Amino acid sequence: MTQQEFGKDAYQLLLNALQMMPKGSVLTLSIRESTDAESRLVIHNQSDTEVSQPDHSPLDEQLMANVHNYIAKNIGNESLMIDDLTNECAMSRSQLFRKIKILSNKTPAQLIRDYRLDTAYRLFQTDKTKRVSEVMFAVGFNDAKHFGQIFKQRFGVSPQQVRK
Numbered sequence: 334m335t336q337q338e339f340g341k342d343a344y345q346l347l348l349n350a351l352q353m354m355p356k357g358s359v360l361t362l363s364i365r366e367s368t369d370a371e372s373r374l375v376i377h378n379q380s381d382t383e384v385s386q387p388d389h390s391p392l393d394e395q396l397m398a399n400v401h402n403y404i405a406k407n408i409g410n411e412s413l414m415i416d417d418l419t420n421e422c423a424m425s426r427s428q429l430f431r432k433i434k435i436l437s438n439k440t441p442a443q444l445i446r447d448y449r450l451d452t453a454y455r456l457f458q459t460d461k462t463k464r465v466s467e468v469m470f471a472v473g474f475n476d477a478k479h480f481g482q483i484f485k486q487r488f489g490v491s492p493q494q495v496r497k
Contacts, residue, residue: 457495469492
């Protein structure tokens, strides 16, 4: 078996193990001397209730601050896309996705959506005179039905209820 074939087999075994793992599990890998991938790659799954969060470097914190600042500056832009963030951060799409997922436990799209929803919630609380449509457009949504659904899903109440 060539090293490339071993790598493919080991990668497939790892993917299968990851798909079967419950949330909050810790995965430990070890590689033994053997000729076939299945016996060389040993996967240990330990279920722990608390998984330690990795320490974030100052560069990671700066990246997240830049991402949040960019979203804040462009919050009213309904066409704000992940590609805009990649250009702003000078990173590839996959690098940015991976970094944001590690640092915030959200995808970039979820991060943008949640930031918009949190801002809408704050606007409803601070200015009770604004209509739902005004706030919706101000934070970059253009579909009232979709906005109402995801707002209620996130906060458990409708935008109209928060406004009161």
